[in-house]
């Protein structure tokens with residue numbers, strides 16, 4: 001099976017890192033925050049006056065490389081590969097790609113090894129990429145084509161309103177995918 005895995009969300013914990021930075025820089029705003037990301041669009045989770053600062057953080061050098069790996073993700077990717085599946089990292093880079101793209105590659109090399117950098121597919125529109133399944137935390141993955149893959153949700157607090165798709169996490173993936 002060809003398994004496409006989104007990078008931010010399933011593998012790299014962008015949410016945790018963003019909360020960490022915002023707590024340091026805007027402690028008063030963040031002290032009133034539940035600490036839960038309820039919206040997929042990052043800026044929608046925080047007071048509007050922080051939106052500009054959040055966009056600046058996302059574009060800044062070092063941000064994408066600094067994401068902690070999601071617990072169990074590296075082991076799951078290695079296990080899928082061991083089971084004979086062809087795994088690709090299918091990631092939509094920021095339009096401000098200057099730091100984002102090289103740091104996404106460096107992140108994959110750091111946690112999954114240099115061979116995996118040859119299996120990164122940067123795509124703003126993931127519907128043009130072929131595969132059997134796409135594991136992605138985005139509630140709806142849309143584009144110009146009817147996708148060939150099945151979108152399996154990577155379970156997150158901000159996508160639970162989607163009830164018509166299979167969902168998994170790194171404890172349940174084998175069972176959900178029947179592997």
Ligand SMILES: [Mg+2]
Nearest residue numbers: 006008009137
């Ligand atoms: Mg994602």
